[in-house]
Each structure stands twice: as structure tokens, then as C-alpha cells.
Amino acid sequence: MRRCKVLFLLLAALLALAGCGTSYPADPEGTLDRVRGGTLRVGASPNRDWVRLPSGSGGAARVEGKEAELVQQFAERLGADIEWVTGTEQVLADELKHGGLDLVIGGLDDKTPWSTHAGLTRPYTESRDSRGSLHRHVMLVPLGENAFLLELDRFLLESGQA
Structure with a gap:
């Protein structure tokens, strides 16, 4: 009889937890929900063919290159406009850390010190530099924004990039 009570309580607890409506992965800061149909704030650090800042941008940041094209496609998928912010990796990583950006690009690889x-x-x-070293390219997102990260990873995989 006691075993039945324990089993009943465990089952009740499990059902109560299942009904909480929590979804995983989650974004504690709501990045994916805010960006979808809104604005994707992207930090771009110039790096050869990965991210280029053409001269004559006329005040508004124009960003081109392999990663910029991927970000534009990702934004379209989310129905989002892009707000470009340009700068050094250090400045952009700090801005990302403090919530001012949603994504940082710049030809970064998986050995980035900003991890x-x-x-x-x-x-x-992947790419190889002039010395033949292999670089596995990544993009940066805010720590803990796992739903946003998963959506971006899915996009990269589906677009044939991952």
C-alpha cells in the first residue's frame, strides 16, 4: 500500500511538472522571440572575405562577405531586419556579453578567446590559412540564449553550411 502512495505521488509530481509549460531550450533574455519579426543586432568585425566593410558606406554600416550573406539569409528566415554594428572583436564581444548585440561575426574560429x-x-x-592551419569557423551569440543558438545552428545546417 505504501508503495502505491509513493508511486502515485511521483506520478502526480511528474504530471505537474509536465504541465508547467516550460520549453527547452530556453532563452533567459528572450533573444529568439525578440528578434523574430523584429531586429537582429549584429556585430561585424572585418576579416578578409568573411566580413568586408566597403568604402563609401555613407554613415550607415554596409557589411558584405561570406558571413554577412549568411546572416542576411538567417534574418530573412526570422522575418527580422538587421542592425549592423562594426568594430573590433574585443569591442563587439564585450557588447555581446552586456546585451547590446545578438550575434557577432568576423571569420572567427572555434579557438576564439571570446568563448x-x-x-x-x-x-x-572550415578553411586553411596561408600556413596551412585549419580553422573551423563559428559565430558568437549571447551566453545562455540556447533557443536562439539552436535556431542559428539549424539554419547553418539546413543551408549546407554546417
Whole structure:
């Protein structure tokens, strides 16, 4: 009889937890929900073909390159406009850490020193530098924004980039 009571209580607790409506993965800061149909704030650090800042941008940041094109496609998928912010990796990683950006690009690889400040996508492509060293490229997102990170990783995978 006692065993039945314990089993009943465990089952009741499990059902109560299942009904809480919590979904995983979650974004504690709501990044994916805020960006979808809104604005994706992207930090872009110039790095050869990955991220280029053409001259004559005329005040508004224009960003081009392989990663910029991917971000534009991702934003379209989310129905979001892009607000570009340009700067050095250090400045952009700090801005990401403090909530001012949703994503940082710049030809970064999985050995980036900013991994303590940010979440990293799965490596989505590889390249070799002039010395023959292999680089596995990633993008940076805010730490803990796992639903946003998962959506970006899915996009990169579905677009043939991961």
C-alpha cells in the first residue's frame, strides 16, 4: 500500500511538472522571440572575405562577405531586419556579453578567446590559412540564449553550411 502512495505521488509530481509549460531550450533574455519579426543586432568585425566593410558606406554600416550573406539569409528566415554594428572583436564581444548585440561575426574560429564571453555556434565551415592551419569557423551569440543558438545552428545546417 505504501508503495502505491509513493508511486502515485511521483506520478502526480511528474504530471505537474509536465504541465508547467516550460520549453527547452530556453532563452533567459528572450533573444529568439525578440528578434523574430523584429531586429537582429549584429556585430561585424572585418576579416578578409568573411566580413568586408566597403568604402563609401555613407554613415550607415554596409557589411558584405561570406558571413554577412549568411546572416542576411538567417534574418530573412526570422522575418527580422538587421542592425549592423562594426568594430573590433574585443569591442563587439564585450557588447555581446552586456546585451547590446545578438550575434557577432568576423571569420572567427572555434579557438576564439571570446568563448568565455559568448556562446559559439557549431563550426559551420572550415578553411586553411596561408600556413596551412585549419580553422573551423563559428559565430558568437549571447551566453545562455540556447533557443536562439539552436535556431542559428539549424539554419547553418539546413543551408549546407554546417
